Amino acid sequence: MNLYDATVPIFTKLLHQAETWLDKAVASAEQRKFDPEILLQARLAPDQYPLLRQLQSAADQAKFTCAKLIGKDPPSHPDTEKTIPEIRARMRSIIEYLSTLKREDFNGAEERPCGHLWMQGKKLRGGDYLDHVALPNFHFHLTTAYAILRHNGVQIGKDDYLGPIPYLT
Amino acid sequence: MNLYDATVPIFTKLLHQAETWLDKAVASAEQRKFDPEILLQARLAPDQYPLLRQLQSAADQAKFTCAKLIGKDPPSHPDTEKTIPEIRARMRSIIEYLSTLKREDFNGAEERPCGHLWMQGKKLRGGDYLDHVALPNFHFHLTTAYAILRHNGVQIGKDDYLGPIPYLT
Numbered sequence: 490m491n492l493y494d495a496t497v498p499i500f501t502k503l504l505h506q507a508e509t510w511l512d513k514a515v516a517s518a519e520q521r522k523f524d525p526e527i528l529l530q531a532r533l534a535p536d537q538y539p540l541l542r543q544l545q546s547a548a549d550q551a552k553f554t555c556a557k558l559i560g561k562d563p564p565s566h567p568d569t570e571k572t573i574p575e576i577r578a579r580m581r582s583i584i585e586y587l588s589t590l591k592r593e594d595f596n597g598a599e600e601r602p603c604g605h606l607w608m609q610g611k612k613l614r615g616g617d618y619l620d621h622v623a624l625p626n627f628h629f630h631l632t633t634a635y636a637i638l639r640h641n642g643v644q645i646g647k648d649d650y651l652g653p654i655p656y657l658t
Numbered sequence: 659m660n661l662y663d664a665t666v667p668i669f670t671k672l673l674h675q676a677e678t679w680l681d682k683a684v685a686s687a688e689q690r691k692f693d694p695e696i697l698l699q700a701r702l703a704p705d706q707y708p709l710l711r712q713l714q715s716a717a718d719q720a721k722f723t724c725a726k727l728i729g730k731d732p733p734s735h736p737d738t739e740k741t742i743p744e745i746r747a748r749m750r751s752i753i754e755y756l757s758t759l760k761r762e763d764f765n766g767a768e769e770r771p772c773g774h775l776w777m778q779g780k781k782l783r784g785g786d787y788l789d790h791v792a793l794p795n796f797h798f799h800l801t802t803a804y805a806i807l808r809h810n811g812v813q814i815g816k817d818d819y820l821g822p823i824p825y826l827t
Contacts, residue, residue: 490659490768495789503794533702533809599659602826611825620664621823625672628797629819635798636805640702650798654790656780657771 492558492619493595500551501587503631504580506652507544510635511573514643521642526572531637538630540637544576547630548583553605554623555590558598558615661727661788662764669720670756672800673749675821676713679804680742683812690811695741700806707799709806713745716799717752722774723792724759727767727784 518525529541538546545568556563564586570576599616613622635650687694698710707715714737725732733755739745768785782790804819 490785494785495664499789499794502790533805534811537808608823608825613823613825616659616663617824620668621671622820624793625668625797625820626816628794629801629804629816632798632801633805636702636802639706640809642703647795647798651791651794654777654782655786656777656782 491592491595492598492615493590493592495619495624496551496555496558496595497587497590500554500627501584502652503627503650504548504551504584506649507547507631507634508577508580510638510643510645510649511577513645513649514638514641515573517643528638528641528643529571529573529576531641533633533637533640538633540634541570541576543630543634543637545570545579547627547634548580550623550627550630552583552586554619554627555587557603557605557618557623558601559590559594560601561594660761660764661767661784662759662761664788664793665720665724665727665764666756666759669723669796670753671821672796672819673717673720673753675818676716676800676803677746677749679807679812679814679818680746682814682818683807683810684742686812697807697810697812698740698742698745700810702802702806702809707802709803710739710745712799712803712806714739714748716796716803717749719792719796719799721752721755723788723796724756726772726774726787726792727770728759728763729770730763 514528515525518528530539532539549566552563552566564582566579566582570579599614601615602612603615603618604610604612632650635645638645683697684694687697699708701708718735721732721735733751735748735751739748768783770784771781772784772787773779773781801819804814807814
């Protein structure tokens with residue numbers, strides 16, 4: 490086992506899936522005759538991040554998870570996106586970054602101490618970081634983005650979340 | 659690495675966290691003078707599962723993930739819950755089941771073929787099942803449950819989702 494398998498292909502696939510939700514969101518807005526950009530500011534509660542920030546957060550968690558696990562600095566994304574094409578470009582940029590990572594970069598990642606700024610200097614074993622923080626937080630933001638679109642009438646389903654499943658042949 | 663670490667302690671902690679959301683939901687309903695049981699039928703879209711079914715689905719995914727990975731049948735839960743005490747009992751029953759599992763039960767789990775009835779006979783390697791299906795689906799339903807409560811004004815935050823983090827000391 491190598492933590493590459495639990496990270497790079499999963500984040501790549503799910504960020505790609507989120508782009509397909511945006512395709513459906515834009516088509517739905519056009520059919521219902523409203524500006525699809527309005528959806529980026531939609532939220533489920535007034536004190537919760539809107540769709541744009543949920544997507545930024547999920548994409549950031551994908552990027553930082555891999556960077557922390559391999560012990561290298563990731564590319565910077567300064568949260569300046571305001572439009573659907575801009576958030577798409579952000580997600581694609583992170584998918585592109587993920588594509589540069591190799592399995593061997595993750596050798597020993599499960600024991601590497603990992604931390605974020607919000608942890609105020611504290612760190613976790615890499616394996617614990619992945620299981621207790623990185624994957625839950627990634628899915629937390631990505632599912633909330635999905636839920637905001639569902640709540641706003643975009644016709645997506647769980648298969649659009651999970652994406653293609655690598656069955657044994 | 660052993661898949662026990664990515665499953666049993668995570669599911670146990672997060673199902674326990676979900677019980678704390680129900681504590682806050684009941685307190686919030688009492689303060690706002692409505693029957694907290696109403697929340698179990700709340701949903702974010704008319705063609706999406708309500709809170710009750712989201713919690714059943716998350717709890718089921720926790721149970722089945724471990725059972726499939728260790729190659730044993732799990733206890734049966736026939737989806738008969740209708741009330742908050744009943745769904746709490748369901749979650750506690752699954753936490754109790756998880757507590758009976760041992761690390762060595764998961765030896766070799768990453769290569770064990772795993773499948774659900776909805777996969778119509780197809781199976782995945784255990785490691786792929788965990789990364790591509792089980793964890794995404796668990797978080798998908800648990801985050802949706804969380805989002806339904808947030809949308810209905812229950813004061814919970816991301817720390818209530820993630821729960822205690824096992825930092826290095």
